[in-house]
Amino acid sequence: MSLTVIENNRHAHRVMEVVLQGFRAETSDVVVQSWQRCMQQHHLHPDHPRKPPVLPRDQLDARCLRLADLLDCARHEMATLYQQLADPESAVVLTDTEGVILHMVSSSEFADDLKPMGFHVGAIWSEAEAGTNGMGTCLASASAVAVSREDHFFTQFTSLTCSAVPIFDPSGAMCAVLDVTSRSSLPQQHGLVLLGMTAQMVENRLLDLRCRDAHPLHFHSRPEFVYTLHEGRLAVSGGGQIQAANRSALMQLGFRTMDELRGRHVDEIFQTSLASLLERSSRSAYHPVVTYRAAQAAHRFFAVARPPAATALGERSVPGGKPGLEPAIDIVARPVGGRGEGEAVRPAGEESGAFGDxxxxxxxxxxxxxxxxxxxxxxxxxxxxxxxxxxxxxxxxxxxxxxxxxxxxxxxxxxxxxxxxxxxxxxxxxxxxxxxxxxxxxxxxxxxxxxxxxxxxxxxxxxxxxxxxxxxxxxxxxxxxxxxxxxxxxxxxxxxxxxxxxxxxxxxxxxxxxxxxxxxxLPPLRERSDQRELILALLATEAGPDATLSPRAMDRLLTHPWPGNVRQLRHVLRTAVALADGDRIDAEHLAQLASVAAPSAAPALAAPQPSGLADEADELSDPAVHLNVIQANEREVLMRLLNEQRWNVSKVAQALGVSRNTLYRKLHKLHIPLTHAR
Ligand SMILES: Nc1ncnc2c1ncn2[C@@H]1O[C@H](COP(=O)(O)OP(=O)(O)OP(=O)(O)O)[C@@H](O)[C@H]1O
CATH class of the missing domain: 3.40.50.300 (P-loop containing nucleotide triphosphate hydrolases)
Incomplete structure (x- = not known):
């Protein structure tokens, strides 16, 4: 019997002993309850591993559209969390409430490792499909969970450790799960803390976005915590009724659920009215003002109330409803992809733009x-x-x-x-x-x-x-x-x-x-689903409607990470058109791609390289690897400056106080190609 089979049997045996024979497990009650659900409710068997099913592309797109505002709020926070974790063998993942992975941030290598397990965007990781796991068990228990290695129901996932927290929408309903999955043997304490903070940030952003026409009321028992992640936040209607709150607000005010708080008046909660708070806040230039909890007069808070973001911006009232609360899915996107080599395309001029994603x-x-x-x-x-x-x-x-x-x-x-x-x-x-x-x-x-x-x-x-x-x-x-x-x-x-x-x-x-x-x-090019369409449209703009791309060339373009995004794509295509003899572009005309800077060139808002789109990076030799530490640092600083100055060499030279020629020599020495230049 192979080691894997023995291992599998041992793990399956342990799970069954605990569930069927009531043996004590050296794991948490949350995990044991999840194993019980897996066997008794979902009829899974630890001996019969299965791969999580995957949603068809159109269904996944529809889900992403439905949660477009949440994804908008989460994307940047997830990228920041990934950077803070600083673990190349980790992934930050967002699922919807059915466990469908909607967005994932990881290194391309780790994403490739996870893929054979069925861990990728579009896969369903609910407990019913994947057994005990961070995302699924967090969903089932509606609370933060840590599922390390052998806590997983199926042996095939026991090389992973996950921590997951629920994300709640302003109405108090769970709307997503944020998860960190890694290879480390234990959930890292600081990782868990960061995960919780990230979830809070996403929730706060969502509250702002969905309650734009309510008065935001920020408070905390300590003035220095107002406007921080720890503040309590309420969304209050013009009439003074509380519409929504964040978790800190519920906790500080002593409510367990949003339902207990929703609909109450500000003066029922604090010993003051909304009008008075607004007036005092504006008089104090929006510095926190003192207010007291109505139920416990000794409990002092510092609060700031503001006009709604919408009216503060001069937004007109929206006929037929609140802009932030309407469903995100009310448009039909142009069909994407499916076009083969050499088909006629409509040029995407800069004026019209291509927005097939x-x-x-x-x-x-x-x-x-x-x-x-x-x-x-x-x-x-x-x-x-x-x-x-x-x-x-x-x-x-x-x-x-x-x-x-x-x-x-x-x-x-x-x-x-x-x-x-x-x-x-x-x-x-x-x-x-x-x-x-x-x-x-x-x-x-x-x-x-x-x-x-x-x-x-x-x-x-x-x-x-x-x-x-x-x-x-x-x-x-x-x-x-x-x-x-x-x-x-x-x-x-x-x-x-x-x-x-x-x-x-x-x-x-x-x-x-x-x-x-x-x-x-705006999504970076590497995350856009209309890359093929965009490539063909830009090619038509650069070379006319008769230009075609060989399948190999198209493949190379589709798998490139594109740190310089559409501008860089356009530049690469322009060069390829110049290098090609006729209308047909082949992979050999894309030599420029080989000299394009590695992802260290990613600009300020760039997320870590997204999963699965950077396979080509392996093939390419990273020019930066031949540099010593000082040169590598110098290179990074220069790349940042170049990005900030939109690759305008004169401006960078000016900023550094050197001549253009000196700068060109430096760029050459540090292997910085000027492919991004306009
Ligand atoms: N949707 C699109 N359709 C067609 N071409 C596009 C599209 N988006 C970008 N481009 C091309 O990429 C180039 C860069 O676009 P643009 O200047 O809008 O980017 P940007 O994000 O504003 O850049 P920066 O942040 O450096 O100012 C444009 O000149 C255009 O050729």
Whole structure:
């Protein structure tokens, strides 16, 4: 008998002894109860291992669409958690309430290890399908669980250790499970803490998003905890009724469930009314004000109440319902994929853009609805992911489509010029000013769309001026006394993590809330499901409709990790077209891909390499591996600078105080190819 079979038998025997004969197990009650459910309720047998079933693609897409807002809230937090865990043999996973894996962050190597076990996006890991496991058992018990190695019901999963926590929506219902699965033998305590914190962050974001038209009320018994992860948060209707709360709020106020709290009035909970809290908060410039628990007068809280995010942003009331609470699935995406080699394609000009990925299409649809209600849209995503293309598409679908689309790149303008560029100046306002004066970009965008790209790079002093313009909707050009009224739609974009900049004090929080009426996280190219369609469309733009790709070339493109996203894809295709003799592109014309920087080049918002899409990285030699530690560090710093300056070599040279030639030599020495350059 092979070792595996003996091992399998031993594990199965142990599970059966515990379930059928009531033997004491050296494991937790949660695990024992799960084993009992597996055998008695789900009729699983530890001797008959099975692979979790996989949902068909269209059903998976439909689920992702239904939970699009949750996925939006979770994606970035999951990537951050993965980085904090710093364990290459771990995966951070999100499932829906039926145990279907919707999103996963891991190294491509670990994802490849997990795949044969049936552990990948689309697979169903409920207890009924996969026996005792982190995700399934968390769902069944509706509580945080740790399932280490031999706690699993089936032997095939006993090399894994999982920790999982439920995520609750603002109504208090469980809406997902967040899990960390790794090879380590024990759940790491700090990992569990991080997991719990991540779940809380996702819940708070979801509360903000789904209750945008309620008054947010932040509180804690210690003032320094207001606005932190530990704060209690309530969503309160204009009439003062509590609609939703986070877990900390329930705990601090002594309620066990959301049902016990929902519908109560603020003055029933605190010894004050919503109106009074709002007034006192605004008078104290939104610093926490003291309030007392109504039931226990000695229990003091510090609280801040604000106007709803929606009204604070000038959002009009939405006919027929609350924007944040409507189901995410109300559009039909264009069909994706299925096109073979050489088929006719429609060129994707930058104006039209290609948005075949269902998630992207939904985001465009939601953003179009938001902008049509004058809600500003904030686009986030890695560099080259198509934020400007998306913004133009949004403008084209908006009520102001007939007006101008005015783009301002806040990162590329020298600080001294941003102000005049944005607000304009009166004739003779300063030395060097044009004699006739100049209408600033804000006024040029009148009745159109103002697109503030790389808004995270705007200097703090100018943020204050911009804030005033957004509030007052009028502009005072430099050197002028006169204010000019202006009406525009606002879209902004950044590849930086703006909430993190806010926390670091480098971006004004009040401005962030005014820009971020609706936050849209654009997926990186490697996560898009319409890659094939996009490749063909971009190829048609670059080489005309007769161009074709060989299957090998298409395969290489489809499996590339694309750290520079669509911009890099476009660049690679442009070079391939130049290298190919006729209209047919083959793998050999994609030599440029071999010299593309490894994922260490990932920009600020980049998640770790996603599962299963980076197989090719194995084939490629990573140029960075030949560098010593100092060079590797130097390379990383340069890559970051290049990304920040959008691969503009002159600007990076300027920032470093070296000549362009010196910089080129350095780039060459550190194996940094300039394939990202525009
Ligand atoms: N959906 C799309 N359809 C067609 N082309 C696209 C699409 N998205 C991006 N591109 C191409 O990729 C290039 C980069 O797009 P864009 O400038 O919008 O990216 P970005 O995310 O705003 O970049 P950055 O963060 O560096 O400003 C564009 O010039 C365009 O050619």
């Amino acid at each position: 269902p998630r992207l299409a939904t985001q465009l649809h939601r953003a179009a609805r938001a902008i049509s209600r004058e809600i500003p849209v904030l686009l986030q995503g890695e560099t080259g992911a198509g934020k400007e293309v998306f913004a133009r598409a949004l403008h084209g679908r908006s009520p102001n489509a007939a007006g101008a689309f005015v783009a301002v790149n806040c990162a590329s303008l020298p600080e001294s010029l941003i102000e005049s560029e944005l607000f304009g100046y009166r004739a003779g306002a300063f030395t060097g000013a044009q004699r006739s004066g100049r209408r600033g970009k804000v006024l040029q965008a009148d009745r159109g769309t103002l697109f503030l790209d790389e808004i995270g790079d705007m200097p703090l002093e100018l943020q204050a001026r911009l804030l005033r313009v957004l509030d007052e909707r009028q502009v005072t050009p430099l050197g002028s006394e006169e204010t000019v009224p202006v009406e525009f739609q606002l879209i902004s974009a950044s590849h930086r993590d703006l909430p993190a900049l806010v926390q670091a004090g480098r971006f004004r929080e009040d401005l962030y809330y005014r820009l971020c009426g609706l936050a849209v996280m």
